[in-house]
Amino acid sequence: MIIGMGGLLLAAAPVFSAEPVLPDPVAFTNSMELGDVRQAEKWLDAGMPPDFLGSRIGSGLMIGAWEGKLDLMRLFISRGADIDLLNANGESALALAAWRGQLAAVKWLLERGARINAPARRWSALHYAVFSGHAEVADYLIEQGADINAQSTNGSSVLMMAVYEGHQELARKLIEKGADRSPKNDWGDGALEWAMRQNRLEIARMVSNPEEFNIAVAKPKESWGAPVRSLRSSKELENLLNIRETLVKRGYSTDTVDKRIAVERMRIVRADVDRAAPARAATLEITARRGKPQEQSAKMIQDEPAKAGYAAPPATYFGKPKMPPKAPVRNY
Template identity: 35%
Template sequence: MKSWLAGLTLSAALLTQAAPIDDLVKAAEMDDGRTVLGLLLKGVDPNQHDARGRRAIFVAVHEGSQRALDSLLASPLTRVDEANAEGETPLMIAAIRGALPAVQALVKRGAAVNRAGWTPLHYACSGPDNGVAAFLIAQGAELNARSENGTTPLMMAARYGNSDLVPLLIKAGAEPRAANEQELTAADFAQRGERDKLAAELRRLMKERQRAADAANSAK
């Protein structure tokens, strides 16, 4: 009888420690870093999905819940590079939102700056930026990374990014002559985005780079 009661008491204690994942995700959504930390200390797995199929780290990034994100990243159990159903990592989501503090925190925690296919830099160049692209480049982001269809960050910046991104990428060494699988260059992307002036400047750079390359080859 005593052993049975002891087992029952232990089971009850474990149940009180194992708070549901729904509470953790809700705390992340509300940017309640203290509750997030408390639930993690009680044994909640931060990588589980809640009843709506959401993971806490993605919710924190999407909602701009920096305090909650910091608490999640403080746990060694939180997997920072596990992608969602669309193949996006938390760093990619933070990058496209221009959430520099979140990007910095994720990279500090070990999130991969480079990956096969679409990268955080591609995503940064598609959003408001807020210094995210420059930070990722400083962290070693591949300037001429290719998505599955050959798209580069420069192409995304040319069509979707803010006005500072293309000069930033070019200065850092991005290749304006690169083309994707549809034979579209960054200049073509700019043209499709009705950024005619930028398209003209990119075409000028392409010709300039090609002349320099031809001259270098002739000198060999």
Template identity: 45%
Template sequence: MNAAARALITVSAAFFMASAQAELPDPSRFGRAMEMGDIRSASRWLDEGLPPDFEADVTGSGLMIAAAEGNIRLMELFVERGANIDYVSRIGEQAIALAAWKGHQRAVEWLIERGASLNPPDKTWSALHYAAFAGKTRIVDLLLRNGAKLDARAPNLATPLMMAVREGNEGIVKALVDAGASTTAVSDRGENALAWALRYNRLKIATLVAPPENVAEAVSAPPVAAPPPPQASIPAPPEVSELLNKLRQAEAQGKPTEALRRQFMAAVERHRKTSAKQTVKAAPSALVISAKRGKAGAERAELVAGAATPAVQTLAEDAGAVDILRAIQEAQAKGQPTEELRRRFRAEVDKLRQSAQ
């Protein structure tokens, strides 16, 4: 083989490798496709060399997104292709914790059956933390039966019991106490379960985590400010949800979205004008979108009352990755744009990766 032929083969190989690489998604596109349950794209990308634990821009790896969606088929695909069932994302989450948080019991069972760990390293949010926080009683029972650590400590030293107390999940509080959870463990602020109960004005729960005399003594102390009341909201018409679903599908499939965006914003504006005539506790100011991608009819949109300062404006310039992630979640809850926040999140994660190398 002469030099010209070898050069041609080398150039051709490089071209085809570059073409294959060009087909791989960026974290944002990957995340949207996995949330939509796009198994065909996932399989193709893995065939083309996508790492099985590749992370999306927000939620985590493909397996983690599949677990959060309760998508067993997609979970199977990633595990078959070598995904680490106990993979910890850059923000310290695992697939089983996300499945527990979203209440996908079959997904939790599937992960347990395949050996997923229920007890991550100390000072990490565990599946039991997430299930207790979200009020998923059956999953709490499932995790306890399979050996989940009762007094696992989160980054702020909170226990699963504290999370159940915070959210007022009385049945879970009782189940954890009956199972032997510590009522005297303290968080990084020196507060135990009783202090959390009183902070959130949960007096009945306070009697489950402390003797009556301790509760009486604590109640006689200066009161703790109660959390703000829920905001008033007005359900949006089906038109808004339908357009949102079409928009998300188009984004995931790489199709043009400009016309759909104009239709969506026009529908939102019509809803704003209509809802202004209805009585709410405060002037409506933000459209909250809740969409389950790939599940027609499961989307929800609400016009929420109260001031809504864009999260990107209130985020400190030196905010870390976790702070930016929280801002993204807040922005999504308020129906605010997240592209700039996502860009900052990816940049911050890149910094962390570079500093770790």
């Protein structure tokens, strides 16, 4: 009878789920940015997947690379984290380390087999290093085999990133190392067009031959379109800048908010480079028939980009998009 009772009690015992205990994504990111290895170990021991994604930046490995915290990176790799995992923006741990200029993290990742080159027409770690002006990181990536002529999602080259941000010495170094100066993105813009739009004549001279440069400088400035602002604003960025200003006034550290500003700024710039066609010069076209002035008409004609990019905004492009040519298959 006692055995029977025990059997009944055993049968009635609750069955506990084996589901892992997951942290709050915001709390996870905050803790990982602080480099809290012990807390990471507790979450992992409780069943958290090693590639768990936080509220910003990405996984624990990605946050470690972004912050340059090698201990955190070692922990997540030892627990099975994917070294080449991409976040929602298509960024790997290597790309994030390159963006922040974390040379030690870049070296650590490459020594452990991180993929140095992104697939065709994707943002690469070298794009990020050059765009953010980290010459030492860019040099190391190139030495280790980074594709110096890699193109982003809309075909913008690594050299064009240096031009976009006005990194003249980096542009010079890329050219000296053999960077191709001729590629144009899906909007028909290349390094020369970007340099002229930003009125960076020294860079324009570097990325063109004498004949091309003379033709370019002879054109009216308006023909190149409006300069592209490298720091277009957003509501999130404005809020972060206001928070930073308040912290400065109160004498507090701005390290955390500065990192969030960097993330938001890169998001804005990527959106501009990937999707936005540059402003073009407009022409006033007037038509009339002799003897019938009442039939006169006028309209503004906006110059179209040389190519209709497949990523053209729906509000400004109508019709069937022209897809770019297929990129050659590369083996990495």
